[in-house]
Amino acid sequence: MRRGSAVLPIFILITWILVLPVIALDSGNTDHQDTSNNTDTVYKGGSQNPDIPDFFVPPPPFSEGIFPCSGCHKEMKPNKQRRKLEMFHQDIELKHAGPQQWCLDCHNADDRDKLHLIDGRLIDFKESYLLCGQCHGTNFRDWKAGVHGKRTGEWNGKKLYRLCVHCHNPHQPRFKPLAPKPPPVRPEDIK
């Protein structure tokens, strides 16, 4: 067996590991229709909360390979000290509600695969809207009504919702500017 034949699959694997988070991050941005319109991966949300209407959402837009978080965190002792992260997740710059926020306000230290609400209740990443809705009550209300955020599917039937985090990066929720599509041709140039 020649040596080169083993290098190729490893090279491909490494490329994918490097590229996928980029794709996933990109889709977490505003232009994300390709992933969210994929109804194969849709699941029905809101079953546990009578307040939440029946709708379909695509799975949360995790960076590839990052979930479950317990994969790494299981072995670590949680450090609940508010600090600047220096070992991991340095790529995450938190620009959400100014300096008073930090990771464990939303992420749960003891069960890393869950998020926690203010009252300590643990929720799934699939239900992150409950977490966002704690502060953004009016947007949450509009979202449930189908008015905040994007809807696709059927206006009178099966609607595809999106989680807040599909459009807003939870760590930097403000929309990034986009390049506009070209302006119309001026009438004097229509020939």
Add this chain to the structure above:
Amino acid sequence: MSKKIRNNPLGIKLNRRNFIKGSAMGLAASALPLTKKADASFLDVFFQKHFREMSKQEIQEVLDRFEKTYSEEYGKKVSVKATPAIPGVLFGYGLDLSRCIGCRRCVYACVGENNQSRDPQIHWITVLRFKNGEKWVDLENSESYYNPAEVPEPDHFYMPVQCQQCENPPCVRACPTQATWKEPDGIVVVDYNWCIGCRYCMAACPYGARHFNWSKPNIPPDELNPETHYLGNRPRYNGVVEKCTFCIQRTRAGKYPACVEVCPVGARKFGNLLDPASEIRYCIENKRVFRLKEDLNTYPKFYYFFAT
């Protein structure tokens, strides 16, 4: 003097009027010189009746004929439907001005979905840009040709304008041939085979929503959307007027319009005004909505609102 075209396209009877019409057509047909173009299909098109005067069977014949013509012309299977309005539905549209970033994704999604001519260019949606704090009621300070590297630009806001699907449409009143009318679900449509291209409707429209095919429309065959509706996105002729139909081919099949689905910020809302649980009703009842040029009493079914 004149006749009112029936609202129900079903069940045609041979009354005197149609008889006169038939014989008049026959006479004209025999008098028409047989040029190269004057084959059967040319005459069929020339003497095609008004859409709302056709019986169900006649409509089917026309649809079949167009499917054949378009499929040949564009080299792929094109379907032409005439799906009627869903009873109990009146379409309404909401546009959140506090969200729109002026990226024009809607403009081009519309062009792709609705088979507008690429050259000469026809856009059914015009996105206007205003400077914060400037007077904007006369729209004269708006700019539709803005082209920065990125949007939204600081100190500006954006307002897309398209057909407002008026309940009291001035264009329908103006049309001398009844080639444009309001459907039962509130969509104002054009029969491209009946329009004479006088452009009086364009003069009458307060929203610049009507567009004219100044020459033969040009759609690259590979970009043609083959799912078409007779009153909507089927390919048009030179010399006829066209306009937004709330994506009649999609919305009558239950889907959202293309502009709603493409909007990256979810600024566009759509639904049934007669359904209290619809998204559009929620907007009207809970948000500060306004309609463009309300002083003209056109009663648009297109609501601008501010979610924040």
Add this chain to the structure above:
Amino acid sequence: MAEIIRNFFKALRQITIGDRKYYMWLAFLSFFIFVGLAAYVQQLNRGLIVTAMRDQVSWGLYISNFTFLVGVAAAAVVLVVPAYIYNFKPIKEIAILGEMLATTAVILCILFVMVDMGQPTRIWHLLPFVGAMNFPSSLLAWDVVVLSGYLVINLTIFLYALYKLSLGKEYSLQFIAPLIILSIPWAVGIHTVTAFLYNGLSARPFWNASILAPRFLASAFCSGPAIMLVLFQIIRKVSRIEIEDKAIFKIAELIAYAMCLNLFLFGAEVFKEFYSGSIHLAPMKYLFFGLHGKTSMVPWMWWSVILNITALILFLTPSTRKNFLTLNTACICMLMGIYIEKGMGVVVPGFVPTTLGEIYEYSPTNYEILITMGIWALGAFIYTLMLKFAIPVYTGELRFESKKNKTA
């Protein structure tokens, strides 16, 4: 039957045989007609894209000419028709010329609308019964009704009068009087309906002003008679028809009054727009001062004002009114002034700024100009042929055969 055919050929010979000047004139007109026709064939093939009209300014030179000519058609009759009834002899004799002008003008109106249409072969959709005329809702449908009615009335009146004259008989006022009486309000009607066509559109504030219809009529009573004054002088020069100076001066006097009214109404509109200064001032501002640096209409409009005022002064002063040099200058000034004011000066500001505030400076292309010239040339052609037949009938040089004639 044989008699009718013989008379038909007699009439045909009358209009096809003439002197060298006649042929040269017709050849001159034919040149423009053919150029216009060639341009129109191009427009048919390529679409209205050959014009400068676009979605922003969707009507242009064609509809401007249509508007101007409706005025000519209306005024030509209103001025001369009372002559039949009240027997003002100097004008009565020339009334038929006015009706022929009106008929020609209506034909030109129809042609200008036809060349403006995107799908002219579908014109039958406009007809009642056969098509789907949107009557009474659409003002354009009203216009079709009143214009075709007007065409029929005028054709009937002057063909009947000519027919009778050609048989050497006086026409019966009993038959013609009701038609003439009808044609007066009808003439006012065609121009009012045309004004309402614009006036009824709340989308276009410049048109949506109640003063539009009165202004249309007032300016029509300037331009229509002014054309006739020039025509009368030409006709009496090239033919044996005698037209008294008295008739010409009388018409000039009427024009002066009409011009006063026209300028007054215009002033009333200018005052209202500029003094109140609402957002609806924009089109008016565009016409006279330009808007956002776009000024292509400004010189034209000021020329129109200068020409109109010059004409008014010349018409109003008795000495210049009764001098043919100044009178003709005044006529030309007025025709140019009104043609600008009421053609492009009415149509374009309806679209500038557009309903969404855009300013597109429309300026007609060569195609539009050639087609327009072609239609005008065709009008002159038709009118010439009409005159060629009517004048000898009128002077008694041409008489049809009939049994009575023979026995007499």
